[in-house]
Amino acid sequence: MHTSLVAALDIGGTKIAGALVDGDGDLLLRAQRPTPAEGDAETVMGAVSAVLDDLAASPLWPGVVAVGIGSAGPVDRSAGTVSPVNVPGWRGFPLVERVSRAVGGLPVDLVGDGVAVTAAEHWRGAARGFGNALCMVVSTGVGGGLVLDGRLHTGPTGNAGHIGHISVDLDGDLCPCGARGCVERIASGPNIARRALEQGWTPGRDGDATAAAVAAAARAGDPVAIASFERAAQALAAGIAATATLADLDIAVIGGGVAGAGEVLFDPLRRSLRDYAALSFVRRLTIAPARMGTDAGLVGAAAAALLGRRPERTPA
Amino acid sequence: MHTSLVAALDIGGTKIAGALVDGDGDLLLRAQRPTPAEGDAETVMGAVSAVLDDLAASPLWPGVVAVGIGSAGPVDRSAGTVSPVNVPGWRGFPLVERVSRAVGGLPVDLVGDGVAVTAAEHWRGAARGFGNALCMVVSTGVGGGLVLDGRLHTGPTGNAGHIGHISVDLDGDLCPCGARGCVERIASGPNIARRALEQGWTPGRDGDATAAAVAAAARAGDPVAIASFERAAQALAAGIAATATLADLDIAVIGGGVAGAGEVLFDPLRRSLRDYAALSFVRRLTIAPARMGTDAGLVGAAAAALLGRRPERTPA
Structure with missing residues (x-):
């Protein structure tokens, strides 16, 4: 065979x-x-x-x-x-x-690509063995997907877990999607860079004005750069806590280029989560960096193809 | 037998x-x-x-x-x-x-009681026949529950769908739960009444200062009362849109005493939903009043007991 x-x-x-x-x-x-x-x-x-x-x-x-x-x-x-x-x-x-x-x-x-990445992290990555997980990609955009009851939750249209476009600031800035105060509008890489520039951060001599350059400045102690990552972390924390409150999650896995900033993002994120994850069943949530890297999309697409072909349930 | x-x-x-x-x-x-x-x-x-x-x-x-x-x-x-x-x-x-x-x-x-009400609305009420639903109770508090892929989604702790305590205003007022800007902090009956009073609404001669009295004033055209319901509707819309964006929903069912205000709530809610439900797969969401009334908790508890005993999947 x-x-x-x-x-x-x-x-x-x-x-x-x-x-x-x-x-x-x-x-x-x-x-x-x-x-x-x-x-x-x-x-x-x-x-x-x-x-x-x-x-x-x-x-x-x-x-x-x-x-x-x-x-x-x-x-x-x-x-x-x-x-x-x-x-x-x-x-x-x-x-x-x-x-x-x-x-x-x-x-x-x-x-959707966020669902695929989630399938990959659940099959082989940081969400493996967890029954209820949110997996996110924080990059040029903010995407995500959900594992519920041990199984990938695609939703009927395949877009479930779209955390980048939930509003955490109902009076906030207009998002290109049409809504206001979306997580992506505050926490994506381009928005981290935009906010730092607006608040007076100046790129180095190489002219690099990306979120990666803002992260480097934050690591070097630049207060404006630090503040821009803290605001992104706050929005991510509110969004992750909302998702955990709605879906009763065990873990949130965060990947993508912005997550590559490391503790510049994860340290304020863990602090902000304590502010928004207030209910007892939400406080149990843990946060972990993604493990699957750039192959996540392909591995996850394969996992989705296998979904109907094997028991997807994993131990909770 | x-x-x-x-x-x-x-x-x-x-x-x-x-x-x-x-x-x-x-x-x-x-x-x-x-x-x-x-x-x-x-x-x-x-x-x-x-x-x-x-x-x-x-x-x-x-x-x-x-x-x-x-x-x-x-x-x-x-x-x-x-x-x-x-x-x-x-x-x-x-x-x-x-x-x-x-x-x-x-x-x-x-x-949880929000999950029970959801089980009832899915079994016999307004969510019957829908594969993916949010059912809410807007009353002294704001609770809820989810139906996903045709089945009640309790979550591992039984608290899934707790929409009252997701933050839609990350810099907003402190909620008794410990977080900020929760849907309940803006949209519950006591908060509708509090906001109307703070903005200058005065109760009638019977002294009734509940959300029901604010609803009556709104129906009579009082602009402060109308504005308080509009703000509640905006928070509910942001929370419902967030839930639909995360869970890929077909319908949101809304019950509870505040929902009893009728069009004073539902009319601005439908308008606000158009602002926050921006993505194509979220725009398909419909809103319906609950149907199960005060027996929802008992019927839903019975449904939960039957969960493992019959196929719960309904046509999507």
Whole structure:
């Protein structure tokens, strides 16, 4: 008997990655194309097809039993369509049907990228063994996903856990999504940098004005840089506490480029969490950095493909 | 073959209610005692035992296969203990063990009161047939519960869906729970009344300064009363949108005394929801008034008892 493989696709605004993944979550073969983000629908689909063709050329391909897709959102899992914000040519694009046709009718599962990362952290990373988890990516945006009762919770549309766009400041600044005071509007990398600049922080001689540069300044003791990370941490803490209050969580796992700032973020985050995680059942929440790194999207897409094929329940 | 019955207990700060409930959710026999809220642990338990004795005296009792308890929170479902805020004699009280002993070892299930109300609305009320729902009680406090993937989501501690204590205003007023800007701190009945009084609303000649009186003034066109309900609606909208963004919901059901204000609350709530429910998958959310009335706690406790005994999944 052959070990089952799945094909995984991780679709973002910059690249389209694919892999053949075994039942342990190991990546056996990888392929990648830049995302022709400004192209029309068929041009973008062409890049997906090229990645699939690379995978299908492998002698391993006959062992593939399903395809999992993690895509930049919004996605619609029930309709099988995607409308990634940064890929304007795809609006309600029937990705599941097109991929299914390209792979000869194999089952295809679709989730949002935050859900995929969560599946990966739960399968092989920092959320492994936890029954109820929030996994977040804090980067250019803020995304996330949920594990509930030991299982990945995709929600009917595949977008559950979208913590970046919950409002923690109902009178706050307008967010590009249309709401006010969203976690992402306060805590994303670009907003950390924007706030530091507005408050008088000046980049070094290299001109680097990213959140990573603000983090370096904070580590060097710059009070404006520190304050910008503290405000981001406060918004993340309020959002994480809200999620734990609603979902009754055991752990929150935080990854992404901004989380790479380390204690500059995690230290004020743990302090702020004590302010917002007030109820007894929420105070038990622990915080951990993500472990899966840049392969999380592919591993998670593979996990999503395997969802219906094995018991996903893990010990709580 | 006999129809299975369950015994249901609804434990609050004012009364302890019990019922025998059949498989259709109909209450066949009811019993009730005032909660000796200031009494010690055994005094309160005595009232529970008296209710159970009333039920056990019925010729129907031999048909009872399980007991369901919905209790004022916080509860700890995994430990089987309760610590209701308004019953100081019970702190970590082992209610499940004590009830189980009182009923000869029948299985006993425990959930928080917000979860119980949700079970009731999903079984027989406004959330029936929906796969993903938030059910709320807006009253002296603000509570809630979740249905996810067609099933009641209790969370490991039985407190999931606690929407009253998520922060929607991270710099806002301190809440008695210890956090800031909680939905309950803005939208509960006492806070609606407090805000109206602070802004210059004066009660009528009967001296009634409750949220119900503010609602009557709002219906009569009083701008301060209207504004207080609008602010409550804004906080509820931000909290509901956050929950829908995290849990990918189909419907939010709102009951409780404040919801009884009707369009004075629901009209600004629907308007505010358009401001905060910005993402496409959140905009599909519908809002409905609760249908189960004052029996929701008992019917929901019965539903919780039946959870492990029948497929709870309903069509999405």
